[in-house]
Amino acid sequence: MAPAQQDTSSTQQQPAAVEEAATTTTTKKPVLPEEELSEEDQKLKDELELLVERLNEPNQQVELYGKYLDALKTFIKESTTSMTAVPKPLKFLRPHYPSLTDLYTQWSSETYSATEEIVVKLADILSVLAMTYSDDGKRESLKYRLLSQKESLPDWGHEYMRHLALEIGEAYQEYLGSADDEVEKLVKLSLQIVPFFLKHNAEADAVDLLLEIESIDKLPQFVDDNTFARVCLYMVSCVPLLAPPDDVSFLNTAFAIYLAHGQLTQALTLAIKLDDEELIKQVFNSTNDELIHKQLGFILSQQNNSFKYPGENPEVQETISNVKLAEYFKYLIKELNLLEPKVPEDIYKSHLENTKFGLGTSGSIDSAKQNLAAAFVNSFLNLGFGNDKLIQTSDDNKSWIYRTKGSGMSSTTASLGSIHQWDINEGLQVLDKYTYSDDPEIKAGALLGTGIVSSNVHDEVEAAFALLQEYVTDPNKLYQTSAINGLGIAFAGSANEEVLNLLLPLVSDLEISLEISCLAALALGHVFVGTCHGDITSTILQTLLERDFTQLTNKFIKFMALGLGLLYMGKTEQVEDVLETIDAIEHPISKTLKVLVNICAYAGTGNVLQIQALLQMCTAKPKEQAEEEKKLEQSEEDQQKEEEEAKKEHADTTGDVEMEDASEVKPETEAKAEVKDEDVTAEEDEDAEEQEELYQGIAVLGLACIAMGEDIGQDMSLRHFGHLMHYGNSLIKRAVPLAMGLVSVSNPQMKVFETLSRYSHDADLEVAQNAIYSMGLVGAGTNNARLAQLLRQLASYYIKSPESLFMVRIAQGILHLGKGTLTLTPFNSERTIISKVSLASLLTIAMALLDPREFILNDSSTETTHQLLYYLTPAIKPRMLITVDENLNPLKVNVRVGQAVDVVGQAGKPKTITGWVTQSTPVLLNYGERAELENTDEWISLSHSLDGIVILKKNPEYMEVDN
Secondary structure, eight states: OHHHHHHHHHHHTOHHHHHHHHHHOTTOOOOOOOOOOOHHHHHHHHHHHHHHHHHHSSSOOHHHHHHHHHHHHHHHHHOOOOTTSOOHHHHHHGGGHHHHHHHHHHIIIIISOTTSHHHHHHHHHHHHHGGGSOOTTOOHHHHHHHHTOOSSOOOOOHHHHHHHHHHHHHHHHHHTTTOHHHHHHHHHHHHHHHHHHHHTTOHHHHHHHHHHTTOGGGGGGTOOTTTHHHHHHHHHHHGGGSOTTHHHHHHHHHHHHHHHTTOHHHHHHHHHHHTOHHHHHHHHHTOOOHHHHHHHHHHHHTTTOOOOOSSSOHHHHHHHTTTTHHHHHHHHHHHTTOOSOOOHHHHHOGGGSSSSOOOSSSOSOOOHHHHHHHHHHHHHHTTTTSOOSSSSOSSGGGSGGGGSOTHHHHHHHHHHHHHTTTOHHHHHHHHHGGGGOSSHHHHHHHHHHHHHHTTTOOOSSOHHHHHHGGGTTOSOHHHHHHHHHHHHHHTTTOOOHHHHHHHHHHHHOSSSOHHHHHHHHHHHHHHTTTSOOHHHHHHHHHHHHHSOGGGGGSTTHHHHHHHHHHHTTTOSSSHHHHHHHHTTOOSTHHHHHHHHHHHHHTTTSOOHHHHHHHHHHHHOOOHHHHHHHHHHHSOHHHHHHHHHHHHHHHHHHHHHHHHHOSSOOOOHHHHHHHHHHHHHHHHHHHHHHHHHHHHHHHHHHHHHHHHTTSHHHHHHHHHHHHHHHHHSOHHHHHHHHHHHHHHTTTOOOHHHHHHHHHHTTOSSHHHHHHHHHHHHHHTTTTOOHHHHHHHHHHHHHTTTOHHHHHHHHHHHHHHTGGGGTEEOOSEETTTTEEOHHHHHHHHHHHHHTTSGGGTTTOOOSSOOGGGGGGGGGGGOEEOEEEEEOTTSOBOOOEEEEEEEOOOTTOSSSOOSEEEEEEEESSEEOOTTEEEEESOTTTEEESSSSOOEEEEEEEOTTOOOOOO
16 A cells, blocks of 8 residues: 555645645635545556656756656557546646646756757646646646747647647737737747648638638648648638638638639639639639530629630630520420419419409409509519410400500510510510500510510620610600610629710719619619729719709619619728718718618628627617607706796797787788798608618618628527517618518528518508518519418408509519529529629619508509519529530439538538439429439539539549449
């Protein structure tokens, strides 16, 4: 038992160290009696203590000290432990840590030089022991690691490296800006730790450490073919959670890694995300393989990008410009057996409604408004199919166009453009005869249809521009608005300079109607979305400064503001300058402008600070309400005093007036004129108040636009919307359903559409109408059966409310978009990149619906505001996966389609989909679904994700095996 006694005495020799350790850590338990050790452990403990004792003996040879230290190092390194236990050598050496630190001080200051080998070895061991010793923020592991002065870092194990990385992060923040030499040492040490992390499958730790020391750009030199994929996946997943400028540096670093390892399609998605045309060119220039160029073109085409191919092959530019989209879509519907055109009644299913009245083709109510709704539904239902049974009839006189009236005829004619979507040649031929119509409404509709049919497709001819340009300055307002809207829809995202030269003079012309100016600004916003175009910005701001004060309360002015906002879509860095200029506008509209520009700039970023700022705007109270609340907070005495003072002032002023002219009686006409002036002033005040509150409604939409970038933000925003619905003013309540629709477009979650279903019965009809539209938006193109049932019930509920019923029909049309083959989601490439063009379209309709009766539901025969619904067109795209061969001809292969699984940071090679079903291409992909090739040995995909149009190449090494 002698060793045990020796052990007890050695423990008793260190009471101060034990007490210090206990007091410095709050969670440390009181010292318990020594546990009984096994014979093997006791032997290890004795050997370690003997080595410590020998090291503390003075006047020994340096070589002996070196041997003792090597033995200690060997004991520590060779110890094995479980995940939950501290290694035994570290446990037994812990009480001796203070004496060893004293020994280091003694050796380095008196006996030996700090550079001598044994001092370095001791510092090395102390750095490891410090891990187990509570140092109260002294960071001794790092201190002794830096003192060990070794070029290469010895392998002390993963836990030690993680501990060291943690201390480096803390020290870096402390030294930053004050001790440059220390910072340099920390960076140098970190760059030794990173390769260790990467080698041992701790990619996340490597990235986090480089983020802490602000050196993420140094990462590419350390990754190799085995680690780059996991590193980049982790980095890209971190981006929505990082604050600027870290988010951009992460994307740039991941881009550089992908490019260096030949992953061009992934590099392209990051270049699109960074919105940098130079990086996109860099991706194209990094290979001469035109087949890969075509695949890159297909990815770019989903963004509706204005990118011009730097090479000479016209086929690549065709893929970017979506020229073959109509051809592939028709192949899809043929394979899915959807060629038979449908009529609105097929989705209304009036016989299932709880009423005798069925609307649509078989209904007994034949109002022009419901017929207009049927035209919209027909265009959404048969969008891109090229045929329908309602409008394109053999007898033109029986065409549905003539069953609507006034401005409704123009929207019905324009729906022909939707039916022939993307097929420019055929669509323009069908519309051609209507452009010669004597009826101005029908001709105007044909002009708008010309723009619609050309949307998302940009060929060399640009027929839409040639056909519409002469009508932009036409004295007939109907032709003018249709041509402007048509150009905005046709050239959305194209940054076409000819359209700029045509429309910009209309924005600045103070002689023409404000409506035309605003629509021209909106169209330019769509065409130059996200370009920060200086001329358009300055023209819109100059116009707002020069326009009469009263004109800035016009209902159309919000579209001019939106046009300005769209120019800054996704441009967080360039937004500050324009915000300063907006301050010069002394009108409530300046608040609206600021909010719009901000939400567009931060759309899809998930920026928490912006969301907080918008929530504060939503809780701001109007002046009257604030004054009332202030009164309630005052004491009764203060209130009485204020009332007495007000009475006294009133008495004084009335006395003065009587003394001035007691005998004079005003003529009746003058008195009436004064009353009229008071009424006008009151109306202006009301308009100004509405304008003041408008920014709050836009702020709610902004919450959705910013939060849609990442999943956690989406869920949190839905909770905020619930609170805003309870406590917000009427405009905020109107905006909440629209925001809920925006945040989950084409993603029919039960919790969202059940909430919207409740709002659709709201006492405020405008809230209900917006909720109905959003129900359609949430299920857009999904044919969701539960949503379809809810909408049929609403059709029965609102049978006597033509406006609400119109909105129900529109929602039904959007729900069955393209018979379930299309989508409105603004996300592409497995939800990794957001399309500015799509988001701009969705935001335009949401803005119009902040006041639904003035725009989408307007019955005026002189205004064609329901045409704004067609601004949805640029956001519509097929949700298909089509595989093609090297000649771009459709190719049938088997793919597995299942729910996408997040594999960030998971060990090994986890499955990226779950619950899959094997199908033959072409297939439709729902929200959150991912596809994988079944036989990866036979085919090589040129795209990293199977989404949209994917080129497959036969694997040259594949050999068929006969069963």
